[in-house]
Amino acid sequence: MKLDLNWPTIRLLVVKDWQLFQKQLAAYVLGGIVALGFLGLAKPWAFYIGSLLLIIVQVAVACFAISTSLLIERKEQTLAFVMSLPVSPLDFTIAKLAGNLLTFLVPFAVIGLATLLVILSTPLPDGLVVFALLLFGHILLAYCASLTVAMQVESEGWNTFVMIASMVLINPFIMLLGQIESIREVGRGEAIVWSGDAVLILSAQLLLGLALLAFTAWWNGRKPAFY
Amino acid sequence: MTLALELKGVSKHYPQFSLSDLSLTLPEGQIMGLVGVNGAGKSTLLRLLTGLAAADSGQIEVLGHRLPAAQVAVKRGVGFASEDMRLYRGQTLDWHIELVRRIYPEWDASYAASLMRRFDLRADQPIGGFSHGQRVKALLLLCLARRPKLLLLDEPTTGLDPVARAEVLESLAEVLRDERRSVLFSSHNTHDVEQLADSIAFIHRGRLLACADKERFLGDWRRILCMGEATPELSAWPELAQLRSAGRQIELKVRRWQDDIPARLTQAGLDVQRVDPMALEDIFVTTVRAGGAA
Numbered sequence: 013m014k015l016d017l018n019w020p021t022i023r024l025l026v027v028k029d030w031q032l033f034q035k036q037l038a039a040y041v042l043g044g045i046v047a048l049g050f051l052g053l054a055k056p057w058a059f060y061i062g063s064l065l066l067i068i069v070q071v072a073v074a075c076f077a078i079s080t081s082l083l084i085e086r087k088e089q090t091l092a093f094v095m096s097l098p099v100s101p102l103d104f105t106i107a108k109l110a111g112n113l114l115t116f117l118v119p120f121a122v123i124g125l126a127t128l129l130v131i132l133s134t135p136l137p138d139g140l141v142v143f144a145l146l147l148f149g150h151i152l153l154a155y156c157a158s159l160t161v162a163m164q165v166e167s168e169g170w171n172t173f174v175m176i177a178s179m180v181l182i183n184p185f186i187m188l189l190g191q192i193e194s195i196r197e198v199g200r201g202e203a204i205v206w207s208g209d210a211v212l213i214l215s216a217q218l219l220l221g222l223a224l225l226a227f228t229a230w231w232n233g234r235k236p237a238f239y
Numbered sequence: 240m241t242l243a244l245e246l247k248g249v250s251k252h253y254p255q256f257s258l259s260d261l262s263l264t265l266p267e268g269q270i271m272g273l274v275g276v277n278g279a280g281k282s283t284l285l286r287l288l289t290g291l292a293a294a295d296s297g298q299i300e301v302l303g304h305r306l307p308a309a310q311v312a313v314k315r316g317v318g319f320a321s322e323d324m325r326l327y328r329g330q331t332l333d334w335h336i337e338l339v340r341r342i343y344p345e346w347d348a349s350y351a352a353s354l355m356r357r358f359d360l361r362a363d364q365p366i367g368g369f370s371h372g373q374r375v376k377a378l379l380l381l382c383l384a385r386r387p388k389l390l391l392l393d394e395p396t397t398g399l400d401p402v403a404r405a406e407v408l409e410s411l412a413e414v415l416r417d418e419r420r421s422v423l424f425s426s427h428n429t430h431d432v433e434q435l436a437d438s439i440a441f442i443h444r445g446r447l448l449a450c451a452d453k454e455r456f457l458g459d460w461r462r463i464l465c466m467g468e469a470t471p472e473l474s475a476w477p478e479l480a481q482l483r484s485a486g487r488q489i490e491l492k493v494r495r496w497q498d499d500i501p502a503r504l505t506q507a508g509l510d511v512q513r514v515d516p517m518a519l520e521d522i523f524v525t526t527v528r529a530g531g532a533a
Contacts, residue, residue: 032329092323
């Protein structure tokens, strides 16, 4: 099947999303740096505040990207303006997915990499890298699930529910990781060891996230028209 | 005759609303006013014509392209603005112009500048600070300056104050001087339609009640005041769209005026007092109440 996509307009729409939200995203990165500052102190109280703040910032980045580029655009009826431009539903879907991923992944990656750097360069146990990546994997998966729902469902209530529910699940997820001995013990040591359980969980998070995005692109792209 | 758009037997069903078996043509260079009450189906029709919505049945061709398959090509040649379309509140008009200019190579910068002056808009002001009238004018500027072959406007003057409305109508009238540019605009304001349109379509509850040249519309309809007794035979006249009586006074609204009608009424025992042309609004309301073709 030949995909006849309007790449120049898709690129413009992605840049548009980036331009619209770059200031707020910079503020989130700033929040992430503050959180990492606490983490870097390597004190129990600072670690608690820093890790909590870090999770809050990452969750906020995920929710902000989805709610501003999709839910608020839909509510404020700016999506109608975008859809009137020469784009097909597939062009629009790809532009929205790419724009959304860009606005989420850039601050997410910056904060994520900075977190690893802080763990590796401070007295914090290096084994925490595995634990941190699994937490970020959960946020990434929750973001993909929320984005998928936001692309299909117009109901603000359902979208808010999915966003909150998927992100709040990080709490039981942390408890679950604490129950898995191979992950719990690594987090306390200096060696970064990827146990079978850790690899399995991270792989599942990434594959499931990718599958959700692929499904969203396919599902929206197959529509002949927007309405 | 080249057609700007053509619909053949188009239907679109939603749970609460259906557009049924709609056929309509708009020749190139013509201005058609689409008149209907809120919820009549005007916006649905315009969404179908931009390819934003797909018809359940029937055929739609716009600027020679079949919809919705060629919606990207159609949207390159169409300027579409609707009442429910908003610009980004936090961004300036300049930012929007830059976005649209990069998408449409036909963007006419000098025309955009002249519209900006005429509409008294500030390019460096965020849209959030614009009044409703300014937002509508900004949206129209973004549509008009791309020099579209076909303009589709959904309620372009709704909610505007009289001055803003006059400015918008004047700009549209100027655009329409280009004989190859076609316009379909919807409104429930029949005065706007009467002022601008070459042809008029009435739409009600998802059905096209009538479509004809404006002059024919206005020429075909008359309001006749008579004195006398209305007979059942009179009610059956096919030319009559409405008959109302109060005592001995009878008001007739005629949908197909013929010069011999006053004489026929006299033969039927009525005393014709006066015959007046009808305004478009009156014609529309009568057509809707009659529930049939004008």
